[in-house]
Each structure stands twice: as structure tokens, then as C-alpha cells.
Amino acid sequence: MFATVKSRIIIIAFLVVLSVASLIPRKVTIREKGADGIMRDTAIVRVPLKLGLDLQGGMHLGLELDQSTRVSADPKKDIELALQVLRKRIDEFGVTEPLIQKQGESRIVVELAGITDPGRAKAIVQRSAFLEFRITDRTGALEKALPAMDRVLRTAGISADTAKTAQSAVQKLLQGDTTKKGADTTAASGGVLSSLIQTQGAAMPGEYLVPVGAFPRVDSLLHLPDVARLLPRDLALRWSAAPVSVGVQSYQLLYVLEDRPMITGSSLVNAKAEIDPVTTGAIVTFELDRAGGRKFGEGTGRHVGDYMAILLDDRVQGRPPVIQSRIERRGQITLGGKTLQEAQDLALTLRAGSLPVPLKIVEERQVGASLGADSIRDGILAGLVGTALVIIIMIGYYHLSGALAVAALGFYILFTLGALSMVDATITLPGVAGIVLSIGIAVDANVLIFERIREELALGKTVRLSIDEGFRHAMNAIVDSNVTAVLTAACLFEFGTGPVKGFAVTLIFGIVASMITAIFVTRTFYMIWLQRQPALSTLSI
Amino acid sequence: MRLFANANYDFIGFRRYAYGVTGVVLLLGGIALATFGLNYSIEFTGGTLIQVRTEKPVDPAALRSALDREGVVGAEIQQFGGPDEFVVRARTAKHGTDADNTQATATAVTTALDATLGNGHYSIQRTEAVGPKVGGELRQKALYAIMVSFVIVLIYLAVRFEWRFGLAAVIATAHDILTTMAFISVMKLEVSLVVVGAVLSMVGYSLNDTIIIFDRVRENLHKYKRDHFADVLNRSINETLPRSILTHGTSLATLLALAVFGGEVIRPFAVVMFFGVFTGTFSSIYIASPVLLAIEKRWPGADARGARQVKAAGQRTPQPVGTR
Numbered sequence: 001m002f003a004t005v006k007s008r009i010i011i012i013a014f015l016v017v018l019s020v021a022s023l024i025p026r027k028v029t030i031r032e033k034g035a036d037g038i039m040r041d042t043a044i045v046r047v048p049l050k051l052g053l054d055l056q057g058g059m060h061l062g063l064e065l066d067q068s069t070r071v072s073a074d075p076k077k078d079i080e081l082a083l084q085v086l087r088k089r090i091d092e093f094g095v096t097e098p099l100i101q102k103q104g105e106s107r108i109v110v111e112l113a114g115i116t117d118p119g120r121a122k123a124i125v126q127r128s129a130f131l132e133f134r135i136t137d138r139t140g141a142l143e144k145a146l147p148a149m150d151r152v153l154r155t156a157g158i159s160a161d162t163a164k165t166a167q168s169a170v171q172k173l174l175q176g177d178t179t180k181k182g183a184d185t186t187a188a189s190g191g192v193l194s195s196l197i198q199t200q201g202a203a204m205p206g207e208y209l210v211p212v213g214a215f216p217r218v219d220s221l222l223h224l225p226d227v228a229r230l231l232p233r234d235l236a237l238r239w240s241a242a243p244v245s246v247g248v249q250s251y252q253l254l255y256v257l258e259d260r261p262m263i264t265g266s267s268l269v270n271a272k273a274e275i276d277p278v279t280t281g282a283i284v285t286f287e288l289d290r291a292g293g294r295k296f297g298e299g300t301g302r303h304v305g306d307y308m309a310i311l312l313d314d315r316v317q318g319r320p321p322v323i324q325s326r327i328e329r330r331g332q333i334t335l336g337g338k339t340l341q342e343a344q345d346l347a348l349t350l351r352a353g354s355l356p357v358p359l360k361i362v363e364e365r366q367v368g369a370s371l372g373a374d375s376i377r378d379g380i381l382a383g384l385v386g387t388a389l390v391i392i393i394m395i396g397y398y399h400l401s402g403a404l405a406v407a408a409l410g411f412y413i414l415f416t417l418g419a420l421s422m423v424d425a426t427i428t429l430p431g432v433a434g435i436v437l438s439i440g441i442a443v444d445a446n447v448l449i450f451e452r453i454r455e456e457l458a459l460g461k462t463v464r465l466s467i468d469e470g471f472r473h474a475m476n477a478i479v480d481s482n483v484t485a486v487l488t489a490a491c492l493f494e495f496g497t498g499p500v501k502g503f504a505v506t507l508i509f510g511i512v513a514s515m516i517t518a519i520f521v522t523r524t525f526y527m528i529w530l531q532r533q534p535a536l537s538t539l540s541i
Numbered sequence: 542m543r544l545f546a547n548a549n550y551d552f553i554g555f556r557r558y559a560y561g562v563t564g565v566v567l568l569l570g571g572i573a574l575a576t577f578g579l580n581y582s583i584e585f586t587g588g589t590l591i592q593v594r595t596e597k598p599v600d601p602a603a604l605r606s607a608l609d610r611e612g613v614v615g616a617e618i619q620q621f622g623g624p625d626e627f628v629v630r631a632r633t634a635k636h637g638t639d640a641d642n643t644q645a646t647a648t649a650v651t652t653a654l655d656a657t658l659g660n661g662h663y664s665i666q667r668t669e670a671v672g673p674k675v676g677g678e679l680r681q682k683a684l685y686a687i688m689v690s691f692v693i694v695l696i697y698l699a700v701r702f703e704w705r706f707g708l709a710a711v712i713a714t715a716h717d718i719l720t721t722m723a724f725i726s727v728m729k730l731e732v733s734l735v736v737v738g739a740v741l742s743m744v745g746y747s748l749n750d751t752i753i754i755f756d757r758v759r760e761n762l763h764k765y766k767r768d769h770f771a772d773v774l775n776r777s778i779n780e781t782l783p784r785s786i787l788t789h790g791t792s793l794a795t796l797l798a799l800a801v802f803g804g805e806v807i808r809p810f811a812v813v814m815f816f817g818v819f820t821g822t823f824s825s826i827y828i829a830s831p832v833l834l835a836i837e838k839r840w841p842g843a844d845a846r847g848a849r850q851v852k853a854a855g856q857r858t859p860q861p862v863g864t865r
Contacts, residue, residue: 054806062675118668361644362672371592371666378804386798390791397544397787430735433799433807437742437814440795441749444788448753451784454543477756480701481749487697488690488745492738495686500738507742 008524019418052428057372058113062363078356088352128358129349131265132311136206137256145230150191209251241315262299267292271350273343282343285332293329301326379432400540404525405446408517415513428502438510445518448474545782553771559827570723577726582733587673588632589646592666607653683737705836710751713829717747720820739810743817750825
């Protein structure tokens with residue numbers, strides 16, 4: 001079927017049409033978030049080549065389960081669960097063509113292209129969104145336990161003064177002079193904790209004030225096993241999400257809560273961000289499912305007059321409100337001083353469900369869109385200059401045959417890009433370098449053939465015979481060298497990550513396309529040439 | 542125009558000097574590697590990189606002390622491209638934080654930038670934060686890729702040629718990797734993912750070059766059955782010389798374009814590959830071919846193409862093979 005010029009031209013034309021068709025700018029449907037915040041399908045027209053994050057700008061995150069606070073019972077299952085939750089969240093967040101996939105056994109990779117606010121995206125991905133409602137303690141259990149706690153600490157050798165000197169330089173820097181103040185008051189009351197945990201200024205039972213500077217220290221002291229044991233088993237300590245200011249001092253609030261939550265976020269069916277008409281602050285209203293509503297109703301019914309803390313990821317949100325009456329399926333979370341967007345993000349994560357175990361970011365790459373655009377421009381410039389140099393060398397050295405090789409090079413570039421578009425490969429910055437470099441290497445097959453033809457001509461063979469023999473003899477070298485090159489590129493693809501994978505893909509397609517163009521297209525050119533001038537006695541090579 | 546047409550250089554006869562040159566280069570390279578070491582990018586060591594474009598020039602000292610204050614000690618600050626663009630690299634995590642938690646460090650760096658430049662007076666172009674675990678995995682993967690590609694090439698060449706050719710090609714390629722690593726070390730280039738990609742492409746390129754010569758050797762062994770093996774090697778190298786010059790020329794031309802116009806991220810790739818073209822060419826001629834000769838002498842295969850000729854030649858002339 002390759003015998004006649006006609007059949008060859010038909011095959012080449014077919015490849016050209018196929019490549020051009022796959023590169024024609026076309027309508028691509030993407031899911032995008034409109035100005036009103038609703039996801040919908042929109043169609044845009046563009047060249048269907050997929051650009052990597054390093055070229056179009058975006059964020060790449062590698063996530064793993066963070067088991068420092070909560071140990072996962074079944075990491076495999078938790079990763080799968082987290083994957084589902086992340087898919088839901090990111091779909092709602094509204095990123096075009098996000099990539100969310102598992103990498104290996106224990107890692108999740110999230111790629112978000114073209115996002116403008118990376119911090120916000122990270123918060124949405126990382127937030128556990130573990131919602132709980134708990135009743136605050138009104139028995140004054142912490143006050144009763146404080147003297148015993150201080151005694152334990154003193155026998156352990158931790159008093160206000162030694163604790164102060166044991167601090168690292170960084171902690172001192174962070175806490176400033178608040179520790180000094182703490183130390184002063186210690187002299188009066190005698191205990192570390194009772195000097196730092198204040199009841200004065202608390203708005204309700206079970207609420208305590210800790211100066212913001214002393215918060216890390218108090219937290220670590222309260223977590224000492226001997227100290228934690230002194231609090232009744234059915235109670236737990238939790239911190240407020242944000243500090244409050246009383247006068248000039250700002251305080252972190254410490255709450256004593258029932259250990260068992262009345263209800264958790266798993267019963268949630270809907271959550272919406274709103275503006276409270278009275279306070280004009282952002283709130284999130286939620287709705288529970290039927291079973292959750294019943295449980296919540298019973299719980300709140302039993303605790304009318306008590307205070308209920310709303311915990312998100314183990315932090316108390318706002319100041320716990322008093323339960324006025326039985327609450328059924330609807331309720332609201334007041335977010336002190338947060339913006340509406342933050343409330344919207346919280347509602348989004350609540351709707352999408354909570355992560356079974358918090359996630360930590362082990363790898364993060366971010367590229368700004370402008371840097372990506374610069375990279376594309378640089379890559380195209382380098383490609384043009386490189387191609388120009390190759391054209392000069394080829395035509396200068398091989399004359400008319402060199403021009404044929406250059407024409408074949410045009411087909412080569414078209415076929416490579418067409419193939420990349422067809423298999424939906426992602427073009428990365430190293431990939432661009434690969435394409436440019438492969439232009440220089442792609443002529444190798446033609447060079448091999450031309451050198452062979454010259455050798456045959458030097459032996460005194462006719463032009464027609466020399467061309468036939470030249471192609472035939474060069475074939476072995478072309479096949480062997482290109483197959484090894486594809487094999488090493490395949491290794492690069494298999495073991496490389498992200499950008500390097502993109503490089504390997506362009507390399508592989510480049511090698512295959514260069515073989516097709518050198519062996520098939522250039523040969524066809526020669527055949528046409530010989531058909532036009534059958535009596536050709538000297539070859540311009 | 543024909544360059545090196547009908548060339549007849551005695552490459553193989555020159556091989557003992559070439560061995561000497563190789564030995565000296567490898568020794569110097571080894572010393573360079575031992576003294577300078579390799580400067581791995583944070584992709585491999587773990588750490589945080591932030592590329593910043595500023596409105597006005599920055600005083601690196603002020604930024605460094607701000608970083609120290611934030612607990613990010615020993616960060617590198619480097620200009621990148623123009624005077625208004627620089628890169629902050631912190632290889633160690635923020636003081637007192639979990640090393641695998643890259644977030645604390647990234648936040649500390651932005652806090653330091655806010656303090657020195659003022660919030661909104663700079664734009665972050667690129668961020669990379671990699672935990673040490675991920676970096677370690679990556680190093681392993683790169684090593685794996687090279688090893689596996691060696692094995693695959695050995696098998697392929699053993700099938701298409703014979704094992705002697707495969708072994709010679711792999712030894713030549715190992716030489717290229719060593720010299721390229723030494724080059725990276727001497728030039729103080731950063732070993733990033735892109736540079737590892739360049740080393741692996743160099744491996745492919747060098748193998749390619751070696752195979753072109755070996756293909757000629759295979760062909761000439763059939764054609765000139767009575768010739769000395771060393772002569773066949775010499776003839777093959779000389780015959781492929783015009784092709785080598787042309788292909789290396791076009792490759793170097795595109796690499797030059799990449800190095801000059803391709804931008805900061807691509808430049809190291811182009812520079813390493815540029816060097817790779819030279820070392821690859823050298824090793825194809827002076828390592829792969831003489832090693833092939835040595836292997837044939839050491840393990841002359843009964844049925845191996847060319848092995849008989851070496852033996853026969855050895856019997857005919859008492860002289861060592863290849864010296865004339």
C-alpha cells in the first residue's frame with residue numbers, strides 16, 4: 001500500500017487532516033462558577049492543548065493523613081473517604097478541570113488550575129469540618145480541680161518561675177512580657193494554672209479566660225497526663241476559635257464541656273451562609289436530617305437554660321448561646337467577625353461532609369498565571385529561534401534535500417502537537433523544552449538517510465538507486481536508536497512526577513513523529529521529485 | 542559542502558590516550574563531587590521556595606534578618622532573572638515545627654516578606670513547599686529511573702545486537718552520567734527535577750549516538766569479514782562522523798536557543814544537555830568502542846560476530862590488537 005506515490009500522499013494527507021482537526025480551536029465545555037456563585041456549564045473556544053500548572057498557573061497539593069492529633073483506625077478507608085469529600089468540596093468550590101486523585105497508598109494529589117486565591121483553596125481542602133454540639137459544664141469542675149493540678153505541677157517541679165526559665169527563646173519572643181505578668185501574680189496565689197486561668201470576666205459557667213500569650217503554655221500543661229486525669233472523665237476542655245478582648249488584654253477562652261457531643265455534623269443535610277440581620281455578622285444556618293433532628297430536639301429539650309457550645313474542628317465557635325427552647329432540625333452558627341466569604345466556605349465544607357482525619361500538606365507547588373504566561377512566551381521564542389537555526393544548517397548543508405527535510409520538519413511539528421492534543425496529554429514547561437530540543441534531534445533520521453545517500457552516490461550509483469539504498473541502509477540505525485530513546489523516555493515517564501512526566505510524553509511522541517516524517521514523508525518527497533524528473537542525474541544533497 | 546567525508550582518523554589507536562584523558566576527567570570530577578557535592582533543590586531535600594516579584598529592589602540582609610526573626614534560619618536569598626525578582630529558599634523547617642509540615646514555614650516566609658516589603662508591595666510568582674519525606678521518595682525515583690533504563694537498554698541491545706554491545710553502551714553511558722554529575726557540581730548548578738530530566742535525556746541522547754556507531758559496526762563486520770576488529774571499529778566511527786557532526790550541530794543549535802531564550806527554569810536543562818552532547822559524543826567514540834574491543838578480547842564469543850576476527854587477527858600478528 002506504500003508503493004505508489006498516490007497512496008502515500010493519501011496517507012500523509014490523512015495524518016495532516018487528523019492533526020489539524022485535533023488542533024483546531026474548538027468549543028470546550030467546562031464547569032465554571034459564575035459571578036452569582038452557581039456552577040454551570042460554559043463553553044469557551046480554545047486550542048485543545050492542555051497546559052500544565054506550571055504554564056497556566058495554579059496549585060498542586062500533595063496531602064497525607066495527619067495523625068498527630070487523631071490516629072486513623074483504618075488509613076486505607078480514610079484516604080478513600082477523604083478523596084470523596086475533597087471531590088465534593090472542590091466541585092462546589094468551582095475550579096475548572098480540577099484533578100483529585102490518589103497517589104500510591106497514602107497520598108492524595110489535588111491540582112487546581114488558574115485559581116486566584118491559593119490560601120482560600122488550601123483552607124477548603126484542609127479543613128476537617130468536623131462539627132459538634134456540646135453542653136458546657138456548670139458544676140465548676142475546673143475550679144475545683146485547679147488546686148490539685150497546681151499541686152501536681154509543683155511536685156513535678158513546674159512552678160511559674162522554673163517554667164519561665166525553661167522556655168525557649170522563640171516562645172519568649174512570641175509571648176512577650178505576658179509571662180512576666182503571669183509570674184507576678186503567681187507570687188500571690190501560688191499555683192501556675194490558677195494564676196493563668198481566670199474566672200473573672202467569664203460570661204457563663206464553664207468559661208475561663210487565659211491571656212493569649214500564655215495560651216500555648218497552659219494548653220501544654222493541661223495536656224500533661226497527670227494533670228488531665230484530675231478533671232472528671234465525662235468532661236473535656238476545648239479552646240475558643242478566636243481570642244476576645246477585654247479592656248486592653250486579649251484572652252483565649254477555655255471551655256469545660258461535656259465529653260459526649262449531643263450531635264455531630266454527620267447528621268447535617270444542608271448548610272447556608274447568611275448575614276444576620278440584627279448583628280450584620282456572617283452566620284451559617286444549617287438543617288439536620290430527620291434522625292439528627294429528633295436527637296437534637298431531645299438533647300436541647302433536656303438542657304433548656306444550659307449553654308451549648310458549637311465546635312468546629314475542636315474549637316468553640318463564638319460564645320456558646322443559652323438554649324432558650326427545644327431546637328429541632330434547624331439552627332445557626334454565629335461566626336464572630338468573619339466575612340461572608342468565609343461563612344460561605346464553611347457552609348461549603350459542612351455540606352460536603354467532614355474529613356475522617358485531618359489532612360496535612362506534604363507538598364505544595366504554586367505558579368502564578370503571569371509567570372506561566374512568561375514561560376510560554378519564552379518557550380515559543382526559543383522554539384522559533386531553534387527552528388530557524390536548524391533550517392539554516394539543514395538547507396546550508398544539504399541544499400534542496402535539506403529543504404525537503406525542513407518541510408518534513410514542519411509535518412513533524414504538526415504531527416507531534418496533533419498527537420499530544422489527541423491523547424489529551426498535558427504540556428508542561430519541561431515539555432516545551434522537550435519539544436524544542438526534539439526539533440534539533442528530529443532531523444537526525446534525515447541526516448542519517450542523507451549521509452547514506454551521499455555514500456551511495458560516491459560509489460557511483462544512480463540517483464534513483466542511491467536514494468533507495470540510502471533509505472534501506474539507514475533504516476536499522478534509525479529503528480534501533482529511536483527504540484532505545486523511546487525506552488529511556490518511558491522509564492522517565494514511569495518514575496518521573498508532574499512536569500517531568502510531561503517532558504517524557506512530548507519526547508516519546510516527538511520520537512515517533514520524527515520517525516514517521518523522516519522515513520515516510522521525506523521518502524514520498526523524493527518519489528514525487530523523481531517522478532517529475534525521471535532523468536535526474538545529479539541530486540542536490 | 543561535506544564535512545569529514547572519507548575521514549580516516551585512527552580513533553581506536555588513540556584509545557590509550559583517551560583512557561588517560563577519561564581517567565583524569567573522572568578523577569577531577571570525583572574530587573569536585575567530593576569537595577563541592579551536589580546542590581539538591583528543595584524538591585529533593587524538602588523545604589520551601591518562594592519566588593517573589595517586587596516593586597522596588599530588596600535589601601537581602603533586611604529580608605534575611607526578618608526571616609531569622611520568624612524562626613526560618615539559614616534561608617538562601619537569590620536574585621532570579623531581573624533585579625526586581627528573587628527567590629527565597631528555606632531548606633529547614635521553621636524552628637520548632639514538624640519538618641513534614643511545610644505550611645508553618647511557608648507562612649513564616651510570607652510574614653517576613655510582609656515585614657520587609659509591606660503587604661501588597663510584592664507578588665508571589667511561584668511557591669514550592671515539599672516535605673522531606675516526599676523529597677526522599679523523589680531521589681529514590683530518579684535513581685530507579687536510571688537503573689531501570691540501563692537494564693532495559695541492556696536487554697534490547699542484547700536482542701538486537703549481542704550482549705557485548707549492550708554492556709559497552711551501558712558502560713559508556715555510566716561514564717556520561719559521572720561526568721555530567723561532576724559538571725553539575727563544578728558549575729554549582731542546582732539539581733532540580735528539570736536537571737534530572739536533562740540527565741536522563743542526555744542518557745537517551747548518548748545511547749542514541751553509541752547505537753548509530755554500533756549499527757555501522759554490525760554492518761561492517763559482515764561486510765569486511767577478514768578485517769581486524771579494531772579496523773572495523775575505526776572505519777565505522779569514521780563513516781558515521783559526518784552524521785555525528787550534523788546531528789550534534791542541530792541539537793546544540795536548539796539547546797543554545799533554549800539556554801538563551803528559554804527562561805530561567807529551562808536554562809539549567811539546556812546547559813546540562815549542552816554538556817551532555819559533548820560527553821555523549823566523546824563516550825560513543827572513546828569509551829563505547831574501545832570497551833567493546835576490550836570485551837571482545839576478554840570474552841571472545843564462538844558465534845559472536847567479529848569475535849573470530851579478533852582471534853584470527855591476534856594469531857596472524859603477535860602485536861596487541863588495535864595498535865599500529
